Amino acid sequence: MANLKGKVAVVTGAARGIGAAIAAKLAEAGADIAICDLKAEWCDETVKLLESKGVKAKGYGVNVADSAQVDACVKEVLAQFGRIDIMVNNAGITKDGLLMRMSDEDWDAVLNVNLKGTFLFTRAVSRPMMKNKDAAGNPCGGAIINLASVVGIMGNAGQANYTASKGGVIALTKTVSKELGSRNIRCNAIAPGFIQSKMTDVLPEEVKKNYEAQIPLRRFGTVDDIANAAVFLASDEAAYITGQIISVNGGMIG
Numbered sequence: 001m002a003n004l005k006g007k008v009a010v011v012t013g014a015a016r017g018i019g020a021a022i023a024a025k026l027a028e029a030g031a032d033i034a035i036c037d038l039k040a041e042w043c044d045e046t047v048k049l050l051e052s053k054g055v056k057a058k059g060y061g062v063n064v065a066d067s068a069q070v071d072a073c074v075k076e077v078l079a080q081f082g083r084i085d086i087m088v089n090n091a092g093i094t095k096d097g098l099l100m101r102m103s104d105e106d107w108d109a110v111l112n113v114n115l116k117g118t119f120l121f122t123r124a125v126s127r128p129m130m131k132n133k134d135a136a137g138n139p140c141g142g143a144i145i146n147l148a149s150v151v152g153i154m155g156n157a158g159q160a161n162y163t164a165s166k167g168g169v170i171a172l173t174k175t176v177s178k179e180l181g182s183r184n185i186r187c188n189a190i191a192p193g194f195i196q197s198k199m200t201d202v203l204p205e206e207v208k209k210n211y212e213a214q215i216p217l218r219r220f221g222t223v224d225d226i227a228n229a230a231v232f233l234a235s236d237e238a239a240y241i242t243g244q245i246i247s248v249n250g251g252m253i254g
């Protein structure tokens with residue numbers, strides 16, 4: 001069982017869905033958590049849940065696509081928690097449509113949140129992570145976990161913006177692992193398949209059934225399936241894993 005006592009995690013887009021589940025599992029492993037979402041009050045429910053697990057938790061209103069807001073948020077988290085050991089770049093949006101009809105606005109919005117947001121938080125936490133020391137005073141780095149997607153690997157009709165953003169997250173993950181590896185900062189991505197959440201609730205039943213039939217495990221994943229992988233990647237059990245894209249997709253693709 002992962003032990004994250006004494007560690008501080010930042011999880012973006014954690015007011016609900018996969019982000020809230022990741023925050024909850026990290027808290028069960030003992031980490032204190034800064035919850036980020038578009039509005040601080042949207043985080044209240046998750047914060048209460050985490051506090052009930054006996055850890056320190058606080059909500060922050062931040063648009064991950066806004067450089068100044070991200071820098072201010074990281075500064076505030078450092079002032080209130082003292083350090084950042086784990087960064088989970090989870091906030092993400094979709095604005096689906098066929099390429100021929102996709103507006104510039106829908107392209108930019110998705111790339112800005114999913115890809116630029118991941119870049120901004122990673123840049124902001126990298127220096128503080130380099131300064132982290134363990135109880136014995138030795139440098140101990142940190143762990144960055146990005147949320148990619150199965151469709152960022154295989155493509156998907158109607159999601160040019162989303163698939164490009166997630167493909168970008170995969171490439172960014174590999175680059176960050178190479179740049180920061182010598183400082184013991186590990187960077188990995190999780191590529192979920194189809195997960196039951198608000199993001200997939202909008203799919204028509206017919207489409208969901210069709211997808212399920214193509215998944216070897218014959219079901220959509222749960223938010224906890226993703227959270228379990230995130231806790232592992234954040235923990236010392238994954239100490240020699242970096243630059244990897246971990247597929248959690250019921251066997252859809254290897």
Ligand SMILES: NC(=O)c1ccc[n+]([C@@H]2O[C@H](COP(=O)([O-])OP(=O)(O)OC[C@H]3O[C@@H](n4cnc5c(N)ncnc54)[C@H](O)[C@@H]3O)[C@@H](O)[C@H]2O)c1
Pocket residue numbers: 012013014015016017018019036037038062063064065089090091092093113147148149150191192193194195196197198199200
């Ligand atoms: N649900 C799936 O099937 C699935 C599959 C593959 C990948 N993912 C990825 O997992 C992550 C979480 O997905 P989810 O299903 O929980 O989505 P969700 O829509 O349920 O939750 C996303 C959260 O991000 C927040 N958010 C959106 N824009 C933001 C911004 N600019 N700044 C800060 N917060 C913002 C939202 O308010 C929301 O709380 C996303 O990156 C998504 O692309 C999801």
